[in-house]
Amino acid sequence: MDSMYVHIPFCNRICTYCDFNKVLIKNQPVDDYITALITELKSYGEQTLKTIYVGGGTPTALTVTQLDRLLSFITAQFTVTDEFTFEANPDELTTEKLDVLNNYGVNRVSLGVQTFNNDLLKVLGRTHNFDDIFKSINHLEKIGLTNYSLDLMYNLPGETFDDIDMSLKYVSELKPKHISWYSLIIEPHTVFYNKINQGKMSIAGSLEEGEKYDKVIAGLDNLGYPQYEISNFAVSAYESMHNKTYWLNEPYIGAGAGSHGYTGDFRYYNIKPVNHYINNMNEHGTVVKEKLQLTDNDKFEEEMFLGLRLNKGVSEARFKEKYGLPVDAVYGDVLKNLTARKLLKRQGGYIALTEAGRMIGNDVFVEFLL
Missing domain, CATH: 1.10.10.10 (Winged helix-like DNA-binding domain superfamily/Winged helix DNA-binding domain)
Incomplete structure (x- = not known):
């Protein structure tokens, strides 16, 4: 296998739309989780990989010490030849944390911007604001880590076409190497899902959603970011190597609570709850909850x-x-x-x-x- 995904399930705040495997970091056994995660990673042995992607949750919710401990192990165990990506929230990407990422060879950051509109950021339950976005990018550029991707969303509650124009304006100013721009999906068991069911919130219908999507595609193309995947756009030579592993249906390791992995013949799913993940690793030496053998038709x-x-x-x-x-x-x-x-x-x-x-x-x- 050439790629590995590592999951950090902790967040300083739970976003209103998110259905990924995550928990509030306060009072969580974070250090014990890192110990269990390192044990899982050890089970894969020393390997040379083309890509590693650390996602969440919010990986930058970890302290500087915790980040150093995790990344020092990963880089000792695995050699990354091409792309080492770390997800980050703008307000958590301090100079100290960035130094840790840089020191351990992280060469790509996926920045969870979502929108440049402060009011919409509050609706989404994000912890950062407009100024934090520019501060974090300034920190990235100061240390020469210019290969960063902006994660954006459209069709948000209360969003207008002017908001998309504003995002395109700031993309043109910031000149990131890569953009992921997803339509909001209302997932069960989220705050947004409950509000919509209760009639307290609404989003635009499919016709307006399609018009916004067209605007995103055309606007980014005009700025030199051709679309290469349904929701992803990049300047030449900066398409996400790791994510293309998924879309090309290539095998990859999935490590951490709730992670999925793929061997080519079966898919496996790790235990989701943090405490169960830790306990199973300590007691049984494994955290795989289920393996699904794939048929040819699958x-x-x-x-x-x-x-x-x-x-x-x-x-x-x-x-x-x-x-x-x-x-x-x-x-x-x-x-x-x-x-x-x-x-x-x-x-x-x-x-x-x-x-x-x-x-x-x-x-x-x-x-x-x-």
């Missing part, structure tokens, strides 16, 4: 679902190399139908979504269920 489906997220699409030659048969042997009728409806295109040995297909991507993906 593999075909995932190859298409994931690969079609990329603008380039699914490589027909790669499909045949991985599975020993041409994609038409599995999906011939589906491909004919979707291309006739102008939702898919086939060119240069790739199968990709058209612009119309990208707007209803999930509906297209369903067609590949076997």
